[in-house]
Amino acid sequence: MRIGYFLSTEEYTPAELLEQARGAERAGFEALWISDHYHPWTDAQGQSPFVWSMIGALSQVCQLPVTTAVTCPTVRLHPAVLAQAAATSAVLHSGRFVLGVGSGEALNEHILGDAWPQADVRLEMLEEAVEVMRELWRGGFVNHHGKHYTVEHARIYTLPDAPPPVYVSGFGPKAVDLAARIGDGFVNTSPDAELVRRFRENGGGDKPCQAGFKAAYAPSEEEGVRIAYERWPNAGVPGELSQVLPSPRHFEQAGELVRPEAMKDAFVCGRDTDAHLARIEEYAKAGFDEVYVANTGPNWQGLLDLYQREVFPRVR
Template sequence: MKVGFALASEEYGPAELLAQARAAEQAGFAALWISDHYHPWNDAQGQSAFVWSTIGALSQVCSLPVTTAVTCPTTRIHPAVIAQAAASSAVLHSGQFVLGVGSGEALNEHILGDPWPQLDLRLEMLAEAVEVMRELWKGHFVNHYGEHYIVQHARVYTRPDTPPPIYVSGFGPKSIDLAARIGDGYISTRPDPDAVRRFRDNGGGDKPCQAGFKAAYADSEDEGMRLAYDKWPNSGLPGELSQVLASPRHFEQAAQLVRPEMMREAFVCGNSPDAHLEMIDRYARAGFDELYVANTGPHWQGLFDLYQREVFPRLR
């Protein structure tokens, strides 16, 4: 299994994300994820830079492949614009760029005043957006008059030799089936073998499956739990709340129902290499090909040192 590092745009500013990317490559991580948000989940996280600027800068500080985890190409930004941004990013990264996409969250996508569609409609929009982007990457002028998008006499001139792969995020049956049908790969955050099996059995075949989990590196498990609870209590929210709540303050209100000890279920807290190896094994046994670990809090260099010194040698 390939193990990468996940850059959290919601918690760290662009300069710190670039420093993390450099350190991740030096520590032996194989690739990068980066989140794409307009807002953080809550004010305690405190950041949310424009991801495409950061992706361009990443190409100048490290040579690791980059995947967006994930971009929503349907509401806040038109898919024709995402097609241009992804193509330029792929050129900057010498073809080592994957466009990870999903149906999005109201938290980020409602900002222009558009209504937030129900899931079935969001998946329809995502499928059409992927169709538009792939057509634009062929290099000719595109005219598209679809159910949800219009593209008129548009051409993407700056393109990589090979179009960027599109990996599709999915959690419920409908979104997993869509990922299997239209995706070049699959993205999840859960060590769920049934989801991987559904993706592969419904058209995904042997396409790559990526996943990610969160860590809170600290001197003790309790300190890690505190760091996780301070910044990411939203990780303990159930069901579809993450897709429908529209503001960081709504997440803060809902997170009052989350208890600090619940962070132990959502995060690997503390500094135990065995805990990280156990989590990696869970995703490997679920059938994932690539796994990305994110860190919360100020001690990210400690996590890199832990992986370089104790985790990667044991994985090899």
């Protein structure tokens, strides 16, 4: 299994993210995930740099493959614009770039005043957006007049040797089926073997399946729980709230209903090597090919050191 590091743009400054990327490569991580947000989930997280600037900068500080986990090419950014951003990113990273896409959250996508569609419509928009991007990556001028998007006389001149792979995020049956039908890979965040099985049996075959989990490295489990609850109470918010709440303050309000003990399920808290190995094993048994770990809080160097010193020798 490939083990990567997840860069949380919601929580760290651009300089910190670049330093984490350098450190992850030195520690032996094999790839990077990076989130795409306009807002953090909560004000306690406190950051949200523009992901496409960060992806360009990452190409200059390390050689690790990069996947967006995930970006939404439907509302905040038109797919024709995002197609250009992804093409340039693939050129900068010499083909080591994967465009991970999903149907998005109102938290990031509502900012221009557009209506936030229902889930079925969002999936329909995502499918058309991927079609538009792939058409543009083939080169030449593109005219597209679809149900949701219009493109007129558009051509991307800076193209990679091969189009960037598109991995599709899916958490419900319809989204997983869409990922299996149109995706070059599958993205998720839970060790759910049923979702992996559905993806593979409905058209995904042996395409790569990526997943990620969160950690809060600290001297003790209790301190890790405290950090995780302070920064990410939204990790315990259930159901579809993560897709429909529009503001960090709404996630903070919903987070008040989450008990700190819930962080023990949502995060690997503390510095116990066996706990990290057990979480990685959950994803391996579920059938994922790649897993990415994100740290929350100030102790990210401790997590990198732990993986280099104790996790990687036992996994590999």
